[in-house]
Each structure stands twice: as C-alpha cells, then as structure tokens.
Amino acid sequence: MSQATRILLALIVGLIAGIALAAFAHGSVDGVVLVAQPIGTAWLNALQMTIVPLVVALLITGVAATAEAAQAGRLAGRAIAMYVVILFLSAVSAAILTPLFLEIVPLPVDSAAALRAAMIGAEKIGPIPPLGEFIAAVIPSNVVKAAAENAFLSLIIFSLIFAFAMSRVAATSRTLLVAFFTAVRDTMLVVIDWILWIGPVGVFALALVVGAKAGTGAFGALIHYILTIAAVGLTVSLCAYPLAVFGGRIGISRYIKAALPAQAVAVSTQSSLASLPAMVEGASEMGVPVTTSGVTLPLAVAIFRATGPAMNFAVAIYIAIWFQVPLSPATLAVGAIVATLTSLGSVSLPGTVSYVSAIAPVASAIGAPVAPLGLLVAVETIPDIVRTLGNVMMDLATTVTLARRGPASIPEATGAEAIE
Template sequence: MVKKIKKYSTTNTLVLLGIVLGVLFGVFAPQLALGQQIIGEIFISFLKMLVVPLVFSSIYVSIVGLGDLKSLRDIGARVIALYILTTALAVFAAVMAMNLVPLGEVVAVEGLEYAKASELASFSFKSMILSFIPTNIFHSLSEGSMMPIIVFASLFGVASLHVAKQKELEMVNFFTGVMDAMLIIAQWVIKLTPIGVFSLISYVVANQGVDVIIGLWKYLLMVLAVLFFHAVVTLPALLFFFSRINPFKYLSAIREAPIMAFSTASSMATLPVSMRVVEEVGGVDKKNASFVLPLGATISMDGTAAYLTIATLYISHLSGVDLTLFEQLLLGVSVVALSVGVAALPSASLVMLIVILKQFGLPLEYIALIIAVDRILDMARTALNVTSDLVVAKIVDECLKRKNI
C-alpha cells in the first residue's frame, strides 16, 4: 500500500507540473498550444476507449455479487439518496452565496443569440424517461450512451441471478476478467497523464485567452468559491459524519482522480482512473466501487448543479429580474431533479440551463455573456462531480463494512 501511495504521489506531482507548464505554454506560445491539441485528444480517446466495457462489466459484476434483489434495492436506494443529498447541499451553498454577495448589474443585450440553444429539442420528462431505456443495446454500446448501458447491465445482472449457478459463475468470471483487464489498461494510461494534462490545459488557455476571464472575474470567482467550499467543507463533513474517518487524509490520497477530471472535463473519461485510485489508495472495496462510481459518473452532478444555480441567478440579475425566496427554492428543487434526470441526454448542462431559464421566464440570450468562460468552469465543476463520487463511494464502503447499510 505504501508503494502504491508513493507511486500516485509522484504522478500527482508530475500532473501539477503539467498544469503549471501548460498554463505558461498557452499564455506565451498560443499558436503552438493550439496546434498540439491532438495530443490531448489522443489521451482522452484512450480513456474513453475503456469506459463502455468497464462500466458494463463493473455494474454487472457488482450486482451479481450482491446476491439478491433485496441487497440491490437497499444499497441502490441509499447510494442514490446520498447523491441527491450532496447535490442538494451544493445547490443550497450556491443560493446562499448569491444572496449574500449578489452579482450582476442590469445589462441590455441586443442581437445576441446562442446558436446551440435553437438546435436543441424541447425538453420533456417523457423523452428523459425513454432515453433511459435502450431500444438497441448494441447501438447504445457503440454510441457510449451511459444510462441505457447501466439500465441494461443492471437488468442483465439481475437476470443472471436466476440462471443455473454454473452458468452464472461462468459469466461472472468472464466479466470480472474484462473489468480487471480494463483497469490494467487504465494503469498504463495513467502514466501518460502529465503529458495529456499539459496538452489539454495549454490548449484551453490559448483558446480562451485571458481577456475574457478578466472581464467576468467576479462571476468566475463566485462559481469557483462555491465549488471550493463544497469540496473542502460540505463533502468532508458528510464523509466524517457517516464514516468517522479523517476526510482530508482520504481526499489527499485520491486527489489524482479530481486532477484528471479537471484536465479532461469529463467524468466518464475519468472513470477508469477513479476506479483504480479509489481501490488502490482509497481503500474502497472493488465490488462497492464498481457499483457506486459508474452510477455516480452518470447521475452525480454536484458541481454542475451549483454552477447552474449561480448562472441562473446571475442571469436574473443581469436581466433585472429578482427571484423571490420561494422562486429560489423552486429553482433549487428544479436543479436537483434535472441534475439526476438529464444526465442521459446530450449537452446535458446546456439542456438544463435552457430549461431553467425558460421556466423562470429569463432570456436565453444572456447565455452568450457567460459561455465564454464555460470551458474553464466545466473543468472545475467536473472535478467536483468526481470528488463527490469518490466521497459517496467511501461512505458506502465504510457503512457496508460496519454493516450499517
């Protein structure tokens, strides 16, 4: 264990160095930074390559490992409840922050239009529910549609509990081998992390520029402050309350995964790294991590929920619309509900923001004012999403070990 911790500590140091050098490279050599984007894209592609077989096999193995439907129902309900709790607390922190330090003076916006908004189909709960169910599992696997894959893998795992024991054992051995092989490949990819991070960060800095960041520094700082508060206060408090362990020691041990999430801005691309790190240095049982983390990468969106709450209130201030306390409460409920449900849809964050703005009668045109720094904030909120997943995984693991779940 000490050797593994030392290995990840070395990787973390190299990754942080990659971030620093990437920022400097993006600032002082922007043309070169833009030209080397392919290196970062190759790195992300390697990670995404692992996601579908890893999610399918890990969900299947973990469900069959539970042994019966009662255990699946009990643990599944508690995991989802924990994810909803962390998301709700993130939204609450965002609402409180925006009321204590309101941002945004009234700005007139004419002629601005966010093109992607008009391309998206209208949201409905019917389409959301239907998007969970795969009409063709092979299509879902090829497209990497996570919610349909998770639903099918869960049903497949439950069905396997009802076949002959010998056949069940053969399938479990096969998918366990698949999962282990994917995690070994993930270990190889982890060695490329410093190079991949350097490429991704330098491209973002060169592409976004610093002028845009300076112009929206108050808004940017507010979002980052709320995300930071949730990461270092709320989540550690929950981890200590439920598991009675030192939360900061655990978060320090698994920091490789949030750093990776910040660099890639993708919870799914980070999933192979999250699963390996949380097992090797976080002390979480593989069976528990295999169930909790793939589900969390799909439905847990603490950072996204906090960001959307701040963005909505910021746009309301810019457009001169003051939301009442009741409307802010309704906003919080809407964000929590949508963060769980809309994750299966493409452009999830954009869909959620458009739905919320329409719900409160706020102009979509104001999205154009904040979209410039969205990539940077996307990296930060994804890091928080992954941190929340890792905290919930540890809570569930500790509670199971103590037989409290």
C-alpha cells in the same frame, strides 16, 4: 511522483505556458494551438473510448457482488439497504446544494465564457427530449446503437437488467458470466492506466490551449470549481454526525473521539481501505461488537462510497451550469438516479479512474458535455481527500447505527453523554 501529482503539474505548467504565450508571443498562439489541440483531443478521445465497456462491466460485476453480499446474512442485507438509501440521498443533496452554492458564489461570467470558448470538443450534448420521448428512449431498442451513441442511461438500464437476470441462471453460467465481465473490467482498467500514464502530455496540451485562450481567468475558475465541489462533499460528510447521534444513539463527543484516528488516516492516504484498521478500532471504542463491525466495515469499504453520488453529480451539474445547459427538476431527478447507480459500480477504483467512469454517464444523462472532465480530473486531488474523509465518517456512522438495531446492540447513551 504519483500519477495524480504528475497530471496536476502538467495542468499548472500548461496553463502558465499558455498564458505566457498569449501575453508575450500572441502572434504564435494560432500555430501552437493547431499543434496542441489535436494532441489534447486525441488523449481525450482515448479516455472516452474506455468509458462504455468499463461502465457496463463495473455495473454488472458490482450488482453481482452486492447481491452475493446481501445473501450472506441478515446484517449484510440490512447494511446494503441502508447504503443504497444513503447513496440516493447523497445524490439528491447535490441536486439541491450545487445550484444553491453556484447561486451564492457564481462562476465569474467572463471566466466562464472564456473557458467555454477554449475547451476542446466541449459542445453541449443537446436538449433533453420531452418526458414522454425520454421515457420511451430509456429502454434501448438496440443496445449496440446505444453504446455507439454513448446513451449511458439506456446502457445502465440494460446492464442492471442483465445483472439481475444473471442471478436467476444456473450457478455455473453465473460464475462464467461474472468471470467474463470481471476480465473485461480488469482489462479496461489496464488500458485506462496506460492512458493516464501519458495523461500529463494530454492534460498539458489541453491546458496550453485553455491558458492561451482563457488567460489567467482559468486559474480562478479551477479554484472556484474545487471549492464548490469540496463544499458539497463536506456538507454530505457532516451528515455523519447526526446519523451517528440519532441513528446510533451515541454521544457526539464519543463519536468524534472514536472517528478522529480514521479521519487522520483518510486524509493522509486518501484510501478507505487503508483507514479500515483505524475504523475497526474506532467502532470498538464506541462499543460496537466485533460481530457487527467485522461485517459492516469491510462491506462498506468494498461497496459503499457515501460522498460519491453527491460529488460526482455536483461535477456534472457544475459543468452543465458552466456550459449553460438548462436543468429542470425532471433532469435533476434522472441525474440523481444515474449518479446513485454508477456509484455502485465505481467503488474500490483509483480516484482518477472512478472520476471519469462515474461522472461521464451522469453528465451525459443531464445533457452536459463530457470533454471538460479531461481537464478537471487534473485537480481532483483536493476533492478526493474530501471524498475519502466523508466516506470514512459515514462508514463509522452507519456501522454504529446498524449496531444499535442489531441483535447485539451497543449500550445506549444516557445522561450527560447523550447531550455531549
């Protein structure tokens, strides 16, 4: 049984057990909560303690790898520039779509209130300071203090400055630093793997408390969350079609036919890497030269997750609205930037790992609590399918667009094909 399946089952069993306990043995709820709540809190704390070193290490190694790839050639540089623009637009789309979807189909008031009361340690981080104070605090006067206070935006700024400064030092020093932070990253991933291995225990304890306090409304709230986040991801994924048609100047039916096998692999495996052979074949069917797809597709799989910023930011916004955190346009702008930057460092990670490491900084940046992630990670399976599907679609769309503007461009669609 996969790790994600075990955690999901623990969530379901915990919620059912908590609901049954409240219904048939209400007098024992307080005693059970006194035991389960510390267990859930301890597991959640263990998960959160890995975020700061992992985010810093991922950003530094991610920026270093991206800079190295950009220097590999003109095509790689153009590809990376396009990826960064799309990642930012992906985050911006979440800032627009998530509040819109929640306005159209809001989370039931009673369920939201019950879940707020039931969630362990899910207090608001606090109001966002005035713009002047916020800008002044972005640059940390003490990076150790920023890490201790989980000031993720300050840590991200420091990590980016450090990573870009690395590119200016001697090759031997740069290699040593990259090796060090790679070792830190790999070590933290091992620690997270251990924490997620006992995840069913922690998630069961969290779900037991939520089920006992929130009742059956917890199930409806989680389904609402899944559908909302998946809707944001699907909307971003569908943008691959106009990008391929107008950017790559290729017939819509030709793109759909070429992308279908890769989409099937993506849905069945939830892995962009496993979809790479099918993507290469699909690119060939669209007339993309191997000299282009052989560079852009592996690069996209390595550093590009088009749905990541949108869906990560959507989760943070969902939690903020759920816990009644006010979201101003300035706050959403900051969140979009943080979502873009963290997505660059969280690529090629298992879904449960990237879920926590990429979303926690975004949630903190907009003032939303991080604690609900310990419960929501258990229902990431369906949104993760949407993530992978959209990533594969965007990988192919950007590849055909880059091929259209490359030195060995593909034949332009004409006549009936252009309007199919």
